[in-house]
Amino acid sequence: MSFKKSPFTFSLLCFGFAFLYIPIFLLMFYSFNYSKVVPVWGGFSVRWYVELFQSEEIWSAVGLSLQIAIMNATFATMLGALAGIAMARIKRFRGRTLFSGMISAPLVMPEVITGLSLLLLFITMAEIIGWPSRGITTITIAHITFSLAYVAVIVQSRLVGVDESLEEAALDLGAKPYRVLIDVTVPLLAPALAAGWLLAFTLSLDDLVIASFVSGPGANTLPMLIYSRVKLGLKPDVNALATIIILIVAIGVCVAGWILSRQEKQRMADMQMAEAEKYDFSDEPQSSR
Amino acid sequence: MRSRIQSKLQSAELWQAFIIAVPYIWLLIFFLIPFFIVLKISFAEYILASPPFSKLFRLADTGAMYMTLIFDNFVYLWEDDLYLNTYLNSLQISITSTILCLLVGYPIAYGIARATPTAKKILLLMVILPFWTSFLLRVYAWIGLLADQGTINNFLIWIGIIDEPIKMLYTDFAVYVGIVYTYLPFMILPLFASIEKLDMTLHEAAADLGSRPFTTFRTITIPLTMPGIIAGSLLVFIPATGEFVIPDLLGGGNVLMIGKVLYSEFNSNQDWPIASAVAVVLLILLVVPMMIYQKYQAKESSGE
Numbered sequence: 006m007s008f009k010k011s012p013f014t015f016s017l018l019c020f021g022f023a024f025l026y027i028p029i030f031l032l033m034f035y036s037f038n039y040s041k042v043v044p045v046w047g048g049f050s051v052r053w054y055v056e057l058f059q060s061e062e063i064w065s066a067v068g069l070s071l072q073i074a075i076m077n078a079t080f081a082t083m084l085g086a087l088a089g090i091a092m093a094r095i096k097r098f099r100g101r102t103l104f105s106g107m108i109s110a111p112l113v114m115p116e117v118i119t120g121l122s123l124l125l126l127f128i129t130m131a132e133i134i135g136w137p138s139r140g141i142t143t144i145t146i147a148h149i150t151f152s153l154a155y156v157a158v159i160v161q162s163r164l165v166g167v168d169e170s171l172e173e174a175a176l177d178l179g180a181k182p183y184r185v186l187i188d189v190t191v192p193l194l195a196p197a198l199a200a201g202w203l204l205a206f207t208l209s210l211d212d213l214v215i216a217s218f219v220s221g222p223g224a225n226t227l228p229m230l231i232y233s234r235v236k237l238g239l240k241p242d243v244n245a246l247a248t249i250i251i252l253i254v255a256i257g258v259c260v261a262g263w264i265l266s267r268q269e270k271q272r273m274a275d276m277q278m279a280e281a282e283k284y285d286f287s288d289e290p291q292s293s294r
Numbered sequence: 295m296r297s298r299i300q301s302k303l304q305s306a307e308l309w310q311a312f313i314i315a316v317p318y319i320w321l322l323i324f325f326l327i328p329f330f331i332v333l334k335i336s337f338a339e340y341i342l343a344s345p346p347f348s349k350l351f352r353l354a355d356t357g358a359m360y361m362t363l364i365f366d367n368f369v370y371l372w373e374d375d376l377y378l379n380t381y382l383n384s385l386q387i388s389i390t391s392t393i394l395c396l397l398v399g400y401p402i403a404y405g406i407a408r409a410t411p412t413a414k415k416i417l418l419l420m421v422i423l424p425f426w427t428s429f430l431l432r433v434y435a436w437i438g439l440l441a442d443q444g445t446i447n448n449f450l451i452w453i454g455i456i457d458e459p460i461k462m463l464y465t466d467f468a469v470y471v472g473i474v475y476t477y478l479p480f481m482i483l484p485l486f487a488s489i490e491k492l493d494m495t496l497h498e499a500a501a502d503l504g505s506r507p508f509t510t511f512r513t514i515t516i517p518l519t520m521p522g523i524i525a526g527s528l529l530v531f532i533p534a535t536g537e538f539v540i541p542d543l544l545g546g547g548n549v550l551m552i553g554k555v556l557y558s559e560f561n562s563n564q565d566w567p568i569a570s571a572v573a574v575v576l577l578i579l580l581v582v583p584m585m586i587y588q589k590y591q592a593k594e595s596s597g598e
Contacts, residue, residue, distance in 0.1 A: 024475070029435060121556065149324075150324040213539060
């Protein structure tokens with residue numbers, strides 16, 4: 006790293022990253038504290054992890070949260086991909102401004118407003134058509150609604166960077182529009198779709214406010230459970246749970262990032278190879294890799 | 295032949311309509327309509343019933359439908375000092391935190407943009423990583439740091455700077471720290487994007503012409519990175535104004551913010567009309583910054 010030119014910038018960066026990471030590391034550190042009082046060190050121990058694994062309440066919350074997160078990520082990715090494709094590829098249609106507003110607004114909308122408005126909608130719907138009952142369904146619908154906006158933005162910015170001529174060529178060669186979507190656009194979008202799915206998954210796992218608004222009796226997601234415990238003060242078992250969650254997420258993000266960047270490199274190499282083959286008229290057929 | 299082309303064009307159009315319609319209808323039902331319901335209920339009256347609000351539309355005996363709009367909720371919000379102060383306090387807290395976030399985030403974004411390509415990738419990942427880990431847990435981490443018996447106070451007492459703990463948790467300060475900490479990635483990423491685009495030859499030219507570094511920064515760097523500054527600030531300011539978790543966990547009962555008031559009006563007091571009116575006013579306050587942000591977002595994602 007070449008920071009020699011400005012030690013000033015380097016020290017600013019160090020302070021910045023220390024600020025970002027020290028609280029997380031301290032949180033993890035205290036999860037191995039034997040003492041019941043969090044900031045008082047009582048020796049190394051894994052007792053909070055043991056207690057955590059024996060807690061039925063936590064396991065059922067984890068199960069519910071994962072179930073919602075997976076459903077949410079899958080539906081949000083499909084809907085968000087369609088929205089992103091519409092925004093990037095269809096330049097003009099009626100109500101486009103409203104559409105783009107509805108995609109970018111959920112990204113900044115205060116959670117209390119989204120939560121309140123969705124709950125009032127669900128109650129009104131339940132009164133009129135008798136569906137949905139509050140719980141896992143309503144939380145999932147609420148999560149899909151804000152996650153799809155994130156996916157749409159990722160997909161849209163990816164498509165802007167991809168040449169439209171591939172899709173046009175396929176259409177010219179007689180491919181049906183839906184085959185073009187499945188055979189050309191979706192593979193081009195694969196990294197964006199994977200990133201969008203992961204983001205939607207974690208956004209859902211992380212949401213407290215919207216879930217507390219739209220949830221019904223008995224449906225406690227993991228963040229709701231953590232929140233109710235945190236409200237009672239510092240809890241070492243929450244630290245242990247936090248450590249596990251943070252480690253899983255960190256490893257997941259790093260692995261996903263590594264796979265995606267490798268695929269991207271592979272794709273670039275393939276493209277270059279294809280470019281090279283195009284101008285290569287020698288008799289020997291080139292091996293593709 | 296002609297009919298084949300036509301049918302093909304038609305199917306392409308149908309297909310396009312499908313791509314647009316599915317997410318469009320979803321967002322209309324689950325994003326736009328809910329706001330109108332909130333608006334509707336904010337004009338209703340609190341009654342002891344389930345659901346706890348009066349009906350806006352009634353059928354008269356003659357069969358005609360009439361509508362009663364009750365402005366009491368908004369009058370109440372205006373007249374009650376609690377709400378007015380809470381709105382002002384929320385704005386003050388979110389503006390201050392946005393400025394602090396900018397002051398902390400700019401040097402970091404600048405440092406990353408000027409790093410070598412490999413370092414840049416790693417540093418960016420390190421900025422994004424906390425964003426993927428739980429928001430709630432990152433706020434929780436600060437309770438342990440800021441508490442009277444927390445890590446910071448224990449450390450300061452241990453090295454002998456202070457004799458008794460400084461009160462940090464449950465103050466405005468704790469809320470500032472919480473907002474800056476959790477929203478920092480949202481500030482850094484747009485800043486980074488616009489600093490990276492900056493043409494460094496401008497700096498060299500300015501330096502050659504005898505400009506001092508600070509003058510160059512003030513007259514060249516800042517104006518040219520303004521899009522990033524505005525986008526980052528809006529990404530922090532808008533959600534922070536309605537923030538609930540941070541003032542609730544780090545501010546305790548001492549810090550009034552509108553997100554918390556809305557939450558308790560709805561959940562503890564069960565007063566849905568007032569909660570809806572609070573949401574409507576909050577939305578009105580935020581609609582201009584949101585439109586500016588939307589414009590920026592549209593420009594950014596269309597690749598201009």
